[in-house]
Amino acid sequence: MKLIGIETATDSCSVALWQNGTVLEHFEMAPRRQTERVLPMVAALLADAGLTPAQLDGVAFGRGPGAFTGVRVAVAVAQGLAFSIDRPVLGISTxxxxxxxxxxxxxxxxxxxxxxxxxxxxxxxxxxxxxxxxxxxxxxxxxxxxxxxxxxxxxxxxxxxxxxxxxxxxxxxxxxxxxxxPDGYPRAATIVRLAAPGFAAGEGVAAAQARPVYLRDQVIQGARQ
CATH class of the missing domain: 3.30.420.40 (ATPase, nucleotide binding domain)
Structure with a gap:
């Protein structure tokens, strides 16, 4: 099983690949730059592993809580990638x-x-x-x-x-x-490790069902206006 994880909910940005228990991660500090950094990091990670997106079995993402924009970035990237390769997604608590x-x-x-x-x-x-x-x-x-x-x-x-x-x-x-x-950031490496048992148990869902967890209703309501 090959899984990719995406985590952008805080000031850090990270992506990780889980291959049958072995994890490869790219992690960097990127305050307010996750949107521009995450896709190049995904491409670099897959290149380092010698894989194409089609070889992945699932996409895990940090579902929140965290910075509103950062959480949305992880959900959107996970959905887009999963849609493109028709694979399930699974959100993990940041x-x-x-x-x-x-x-x-x-x-x-x-x-x-x-x-x-x-x-x-x-x-x-x-x-x-x-x-x-x-x-x-x-x-x-x-x-x-x-x-x-x-x-x-x-x-x-x-x-x-x-x-x-x-x-x-x-x-x-x-x-x-x-x-x-100190430096208590969520990381894509732990996202994929936490997600692996869920994917193995068939808990992944269709990309359209990927949902963020904000925990703050007033922020969500404001975003919908």
Whole structure:
């Protein structure tokens, strides 16, 4: 099985290829440049692997939450590529992707994964590692104010992601939160690793069914006007 993953929800831009458990990734920081960078990165990745798009079996993408434009870019590119080769797609939580990337770097769970959502809000979740290529949500992805957080496991001692800007408020809710792993970005490499079991189980859907997850209703409503 050969899968490609696309992740553009934060200031980073990455694409990755999963081939029967082996992962090749291209990753770069590209704030507000994902639209111009992602397709050349896909082409370069496939060239490096000696593959054509038609040889892919599925397209995984970071479905959000994250920057509104960045999430839309990943969905649109995944849809376009999947349509062109008539392959299924599968969206993966960007918070889950960032959590697995943090576990790869030695983070210990349960891990608070939080992105700055602007407007004095956070996208956050709590994950524990499940095997070498999986995560399990103890607190599901949600949008919250730093001063009105959902119930969080008291044993959380480490966090990651751009939500560190609200670390002081988070530590008031979680006194044990003493460590923060920097550069907590979602990555295409962890997107494809998390997606592989779903594709193997037949959970991929038609390209037209690819959906972003914004978590902020007012942003979606504003975009539809």
């Amino acid at each position: 918070l889950a992707s960032a959590a697995l990337a943090a576990f790869d770097r030695g983070a210990q769970g349960p891990l608070l994964t939080a992105f700055d959502a602007r407007m004095n809000e956070l996208y956050l979740a709590v994950y524990e590692q499940q095997g070498s290529d999986g995560v399990h949500a103890l607190v599901a992805d949600c949008l919250a104010s730093p001063t009105t957080l959902p119930p969080l496991p008291a044993q959380v001692q480490m966090g990651t992601g751009s939500g560190e800007v609200h670390r002081e408020a988070l530590q008031r809710a979680l006194p044990g939160l003493q460590q923060w792993l």
